[in-house]
Amino acid sequence: MSILVVGSVAFDALESPFGKVDRCLGGSATYFSLAASFFTPVDLVGVVGEDFTDEDMQVFSGRDINLDGLQRVAGAKTFFWSGAYDYNLNQAQTRDTQLNVFATFKPELNEQQRKADVVFLANIDPDLQMDVLRQTAGPRLVALDTMNYWITSKKESLGRIFGAVDLIVINEAEVRQYTGEPNLVKGARQILSLGAKTLVIKRGEYGVLMITADSIFAIPAYPLESVFDPTGAGDTFAGGFLGYLASRPTHDDRELRRAIIFGSVLASFTVEKFSLDRLREITIEDVRSRYQMFRALTQFEDWEG
Amino acid sequence: MSILVVGSVAFDALESPFGKVDRCLGGSATYFSLAASFFTPVDLVGVVGEDFTDEDMQVFSGRDINLDGLQRVAGAKTFFWSGAYDYNLNQAQTRDTQLNVFATFKPELNEQQRKADVVFLANIDPDLQMDVLRQTAGPRLVALDTMNYWITSKKESLGRIFGAVDLIVINEAEVRQYTGEPNLVKGARQILSLGAKTLVIKRGEYGVLMITADSIFAIPAYPLESVFDPTGAGDTFAGGFLGYLASRPTHDDRELRRAIIFGSVLASFTVEKFSLDRLREITIEDVRSRYQMFRALTQFEDWEG
Numbered sequence: 001m002s003i004l005v006v007g008s009v010a011f012d013a014l015e016s017p018f019g020k021v022d023r024c025l026g027g028s029a030t031y032f033s034l035a036a037s038f039f040t041p042v043d044l045v046g047v048v049g050e051d052f053t054d055e056d057m058q059v060f061s062g063r064d065i066n067l068d069g070l071q072r073v074a075g076a077k078t079f080f081w082s083g084a085y086d087y088n089l090n091q092a093q094t095r096d097t098q099l100n101v102f103a104t105f106k107p108e109l110n111e112q113q114r115k116a117d118v119v120f121l122a123n124i125d126p127d128l129q130m131d132v133l134r135q136t137a138g139p140r141l142v143a144l145d146t147m148n149y150w151i152t153s154k155k156e157s158l159g160r161i162f163g164a165v166d167l168i169v170i171n172e173a174e175v176r177q178y179t180g181e182p183n184l185v186k187g188a189r190q191i192l193s194l195g196a197k198t199l200v201i202k203r204g205e206y207g208v209l210m211i212t213a214d215s216i217f218a219i220p221a222y223p224l225e226s227v228f229d230p231t232g233a234g235d236t237f238a239g240g241f242l243g244y245l246a247s248r249p250t251h252d253d254r255e256l257r258r259a260i261i262f263g264s265v266l267a268s269f270t271v272e273k274f275s276l277d278r279l280r281e282i283t284i285e286d287v288r289s290r291y292q293m294f295r296a297l298t299q300f301e302d303w304e305g
Numbered sequence: 306m307s308i309l310v311v312g313s314v315a316f317d318a319l320e321s322p323f324g325k326v327d328r329c330l331g332g333s334a335t336y337f338s339l340a341a342s343f344f345t346p347v348d349l350v351g352v353v354g355e356d357f358t359d360e361d362m363q364v365f366s367g368r369d370i371n372l373d374g375l376q377r378v379a380g381a382k383t384f385f386w387s388g389a390y391d392y393n394l395n396q397a398q399t400r401d402t403q404l405n406v407f408a409t410f411k412p413e414l415n416e417q418q419r420k421a422d423v424v425f426l427a428n429i430d431p432d433l434q435m436d437v438l439r440q441t442a443g444p445r446l447v448a449l450d451t452m453n454y455w456i457t458s459k460k461e462s463l464g465r466i467f468g469a470v471d472l473i474v475i476n477e478a479e480v481r482q483y484t485g486e487p488n489l490v491k492g493a494r495q496i497l498s499l500g501a502k503t504l505v506i507k508r509g510e511y512g513v514l515m516i517t518a519d520s521i522f523a524i525p526a527y528p529l530e531s532v533f534d535p536t537g538a539g540d541t542f543a544g545g546f547l548g549y550l551a552s553r554p555t556h557d558d559r560e561l562r563r564a565i566i567f568g569s570v571l572a573s574f575t576v577e578k579f580s581l582d583r584l585r586e587i588t589i590e591d592v593r594s595r596y597q598m599f600r601a602l603t604q605f606e607d608w609e610g
Contacts, residue, residue, distance in 0.1 A: 206512075254606060257606070297521055298603055300566055
């Protein structure tokens with residue numbers, strides 16, 4: 001049960017009240033792949049420049065991540081993003097974005113990638129997402145992420161791809177921006193009416209809300225005493241969530257809920273250190289142990305009269 | 306197992322994108338009493354003016370709410386608060402506050418009130434809260450609420466009463482304001498170090514976080530498609546939470562968690578209509594039914610390998 005991710009592999013510059021890094025590994029497909037690889041083999045499709053060294057490439061090593069789809073373009077530079085956070089770690093302020101090799105990125109899937117069981121279209125141009133989707137051969141589950149930039153600049157394209165996938169992973173603020181509806185549940189229903197079966201709404205430090213036609217699941221984020229860098233938390237969440245699902249034979253409500261917890265667990269590790277540092281050092285035992293802590297955090301008993 | 310609440314009975318003027326009311330019933334002790342009375346007899350200590358009519362008093366009728374402690378002052382007016390909300394219903398903008406009879410409120414407990422099993426000191430001057438606490442005779446559980454105004458104007462008094470109660474109900478923003486600590490868990494530990502055993506942090510539409518020395522419980526708010534008026538949600542929560550606890554022989558972690566759910570359930574009803582309108586029409590069966598819906602909303606199973 002393999003999973004295909006199409007997205008960015010990047011260098012980030014980050015600044016928060018807890019520190020400053022001028023160049024570290026980042027990118028949606030990077031965070032996603034590491035998280036998903038705890039559960040299932042990953043096929044990564046992306047592009048880097050000549051400045052992405054063999055040492056940088058080590059982030060993927062020792063994991064079941066196939067890099068046949070990761071192009072390295074000679075004489076060009078890797079996608080670069082610079083962001084800053086204040087004490088409110090919920091919202092990054094973008095300082096600089098240099099698309100570099102990403103500006104002309106046009107993914108072509110090979111035979112193996114076309115047959116992927118689960119597909120994640122990370123946050124890229126919705127027309128490109130559609131182009132990738134058309135190259136696949138009937139995957140069991142297709143999910144996408146997006147961002148405010150595409151809601152503003154390509155709303156029609158976004159509406160088309162929203163209607164063509166099974167599952168949408170999106171921020172709370174983006175639901176409100178896309179629909180103009182202040183009530184989140186109503187906004188979610190509007191987006192689902194376009195065709196997707198499941199909407200997974202990321203609420204940062206407040207957790208996740210999953211809405212389908214006949215079920216709502218809400219879960220807080222894991223409360224941490226040390227949050228250093230929220231970069232990549234959303235992509236890590238998506239990786240844990242979809243990676244777990246790809247490893248399971250069925251995707252019923254029970255499995256979707258477990259997947260939400262595994263995604264939340266992985267995201268809670270990511271934010272504990274800068275860049276992918278924490279994600280690189282944890283083991284599946286750490287993940288399972290925090291899953292149990294999540295149960296302890298949220299469980300309550302039925303009421304006895 | 307009776308519960309004593311000391312707080313405001315008020316008239317409110319409210320405006321939100323969903324409507325406008327020039328004068329309706331409000332006040333922390335009013336919301337609290339109605340919510341708590343679903344579970345346990347309530348003793349209300351407060352004050353109103355001559356303008357608080359017998360018809361207004363009907364809000365308490367048919368419930369086990371003892372009004373011996375509700376003074377009516379001739380020739381004076383009832384506490385009045387005017388507030389507005391925009392589409393973001395999380396934060397009220399105060400337009401006007403007229404203390405009226407509340408300016409000289411100095412609660413004197415009678416014999417029965419002194420012997421209350423559970424005491425809730427609603428949001429009033431922390432020196433008054435301490436004065437009331439000193440009049441009580443060893444209650445099983447004392448809880449308080451406060452607000453940003455007292456953190457700014459009476460921080461020392463607030464610190465003293467924080468150290469003298471068992472349980473503090475407080476907003477997320479107030480934890481950060483009081484401690485100057487952006488991390489909520491760290492801030493909570495700072496406040497608990499003053500003496501209270503349990504901190505219950507209200508996060509509006511994002512639910513509740515309960516922190517003790519050895520346990521954290523987090524729960525989202527019930528996602529509603531119709532939220533009209535968040536006024537009183539926090540006091541309703543406190544009423545359901547403490548009312549349930551007052552009705553139980555033990556206050557262990559299991560019961561505290563159930564109490565958080567009952568509080569959340571009652572608050573979710575309050576916001577569905579203006580003022581106390583929804584709280585007045587629901588039955589204990591409605592409350593029990595939504596408790597079950599809360600379980601369906603938040604439950605997930607253990608992971609199977």
